[in-house]
Structure formats: structure tokens, C-alpha cells
Amino acid sequence: MIQVKNLLNALEKNRINFFTGVPDSILESLSTYLEKYSLKKHIIATNEGAAISMGIGYYLSTKKIPCIYLQNSGLSNAINPLISIAGKDVYSTPLFLIIGWRGSPKKPDEPQHKAKGRITLNLLKLLKINYCILRQEKDLQKLKKIILRSKKNKSIVACLIEKDTLQTLNKKEKNKSRYISRPEFIKNFLSLIPKKSKIISTTGYTSRELMELRKRFNFNKGQDFYMVGGMGHSSSVAIGYALNSKKQIFCLDGDGSVLMHLGSLRTAGYLKNKNFKHIILNNNSHESVGGQLTNANGIDFNKFRESIGYRNYFKIEKRDNIKNMITRFVRSKGPSLLEVKIKNGSLKNLSRPKNLIKIKEKFMVNK
Ligand SMILES: Cc1ncc(C[n+]2csc(CCOP(=O)(O)OP(=O)(O)O)c2C)c(N)n1
Known part of the structure; x- marks a missing residue:
């Protein structure tokens, strides 16, 4: 299990402070923590392509690497700006992605996630996106190398997180809505x-x-x-x-x-x-x-x-x-x-x- 706080600290150490993305059940505690308990700049995007594009804009104005989080099903929404704007042959833009890996071959999942889960690593390879998999706290050490590579090569890199990896947050609130x-x-x-x-x-x-x-x-x-x-x-x-x-x-x-x-x-x-x-x-x-x-x-x-x-x-x-x-x-x-x-x-x-x-x-x- 990985605590969100420790993941964010590891990113902070690598000077990643801007977050945008589309919520995903695997990454629920990450987006909820950013929304409710963290002072970091965080924007929920309407779709994954928009999140990638906001990240590109952030880089253009700050020279810093943005973090963009998404479910692997949303990789398909993201692929257009990833390839056609941020890609090596175009504007070679450093981006750091956190991908919730639904349908990972190691974890049973619903039919709609199976095919995407199976091809996710191959998709990243095809896109020449370097990645690491985070399964436990000690894997957070892998982030330094991958983020340095992104900085040096001005490239897109990613980390993948499977189901039940991020520690859940205790956030049950009473629902007082009149609707x-x-x-x-x-x-x-x-x-x-x-x-x-x-x-x-x-x-x-x-x-x-x-x-x-x-x-x-x-x-x-x-x-x-x-x-x-x-x-x-x-x-x-x-x-x-x-x-x-x-x-x-x-x-x-x-x-x-x-x-x-x-x-x-x-x-x-x-x-x-x-x-x-x-x-x-x-x-x-x-x-x-x-x-x-x-x-x-x-x-x-x-x-x-x-x-x-x-x-x-x-x-x-x-x-x-x-x-x-x-x-x-x-x-x-x-x-x-x-x-x-x-x-x-x-x-x-x-x-x-x-x-x-x-x-x-x-x-x-x-x-
Ligand atoms: C492309 C894509 N991105 C993200 C998700 C993860 N996802 C599943 S349901 C959902 C929330 C849908 O919100 P809304 O339409 O308001 O319905 P509610 O959950 O509130 O009933 C999200 C983000 C997904 N399935 N597909």
C-alpha cells in the first residue's frame, strides 16, 4: 500500500507541484486528497485530453513539469494532444502522468476494462512513454530517475498504479442535501x-x-x-x-x-x-x-x-x-x-x- 501523502512528498522533492486530471476509482484518494486537504494547485479537467493540454500550457508558462492523472481508459482521450502536441516530433514537452491501471492482468476487473488493461503497457511503449509501476512505498524511489529523464529529454513519462494500491482516506461526510x-x-x-x-x-x-x-x-x-x-x-x-x-x-x-x-x-x-x-x-x-x-x-x-x-x-x-x-x-x-x-x-x-x-x-x- 502507498499513502497519498508519501506519493505527493516524493513528487514535491522532484519539484512537481501542479496537478490536473480526471478522477478515477483507483486514484480516488489522490484526487480527493488534492481537492480537500492539500494546498497544491489542482484542477479537475472535463476530459483527459483537456488535462494533458492544461499541463502543456502550465509547462509553457512555468518551465516546470506538470502532473496529469487519469484512468487508463482515458488514455484514449489523452492520446491526441500527447502525440500531436507534446510528442517528440512536435513540441517535445515534459509531462508526468499518473495512470490508474484498470484491468491490469494481475487484478480481476470488469469486461470494459479488460482489453485496455491488457494493452496499456504496449500502448505506452508504442507512444515511447517511459514508465514505472508503483506497487509499494519503496517503489516511490523510482520516481526520481524517471522525472529526471523527463526533464533532460523533454519527454513524457508515466507511473502506473493498480487497484487497491493507494491507501483509502477516511472521508465519510454526512449528506445534508435537500435534493x-x-x-x-x-x-x-x-x-x-x-x-x-x-x-x-x-x-x-x-x-x-x-x-x-x-x-x-x-x-x-x-x-x-x-x-x-x-x-x-x-x-x-x-x-x-x-x-x-x-x-x-x-x-x-x-x-x-x-x-x-x-x-x-x-x-x-x-x-x-x-x-x-x-x-x-x-x-x-x-x-x-x-x-x-x-x-x-x-x-x-x-x-x-x-x-x-x-x-x-x-x-x-x-x-x-x-x-x-x-x-x-x-x-x-x-x-x-x-x-x-x-x-x-x-x-x-x-x-x-x-x-x-x-x-x-x-x-x-x-x-
Ligand atoms: C474516459 C474515462 N475517464 C474516467 C473514467 C472514470 N469514471 C467512471 S464514472 C466517472 C464519474 C462520472 O460522473 P457523473 O457522470 O457525474 O456521474 P456520477 O458518478 O456522479 O453518477 C468517472 C470519472 C471513465 N470511466 N472513463
């Missing part, structure tokens, strides 16, 4: 939608709770497609589907997820599909990976949807108007946006979608 919970919304939603609807749900707790609640309470209206990976792309999948379907298409999104690829919403806005209905479950945080802030609370989603061409906007902030708002939203002419303010806290003993091919095939019947 409804995600499961409360989902239950109402599943009882009020038309029988033949299609639901495309985002990465993390949303998909897991949708599946679990169906099972526990026998909800049988609508069919689900769980976006277990591809965070930020559930609305695009829903848009693509809505084009060729007469059914009502509901995208069940998160605020972190919607911000990751916000530009996609404009596509829904100009396509103007009447059957496209978008729900943002807004808890202002990345709850599924530790509750780090997304800053979505600073967005006026009504003004935003209007400017990008969604026809309607509904908002749920209180328990009293859930049913009424859902009914009006379902009946409205899309594209429509329903913003649901929710509090953090999810169901216990959540299972995970397993037989993904079956789920896909079932979803594809009766389009």
Missing part, C-alpha cells in the same frame, strides 16, 4: 415512461442502479443499453439511435459525463429529433469514483439548452414535483432536457451488467 436521490428518480422514471421506450444510460452508478432497480422492483417498461465504458458518449449513442427509431429515446446522463464531451449536445440541438429526450442527473460531482466536484452547478442548463437548440427544458429540485415533471417531459416534443438535481449516495450491494452481448441483442429487438 432527491438517484434511485428515487430512477424508480419514478421507470414507472412513468412508455412501455416501448429505449434508455441509454451513462457510465458508473447510473447504469448499475438502473439495472438493479429493474431487477429488485420488476420494472418492465423500456429497454436499457448500459454505457459501461465510453464515458461522455451516451448522448451520442442515443442521438445515433434516435435517428432511425420511432420510439422515445431517453439518455440518462451524469453531469461529469455530459461535461466530458459537451459539444455533442449541439448535434442533438440541430438535428431536432422529436423523440430524443436527455436527462442530466446533476449531483455536481463524479460520485461513482469518489465524489470529486465537476463544477456543473455553475452552469445554467436552461440557457445552455436554449442556445444549442433543444426545444424544452424541465427541472426537478423537489420531491413534490417529480411525477408531474417526468410526465410533462415524456410528453414534450424533443429534443428536451430534464435536469434533475440529486444528492450523493447510492444503493448498497449494486451488481454490475455482465452479459453485455445479450444486453445488446435484447436492446436491438423492436427498434
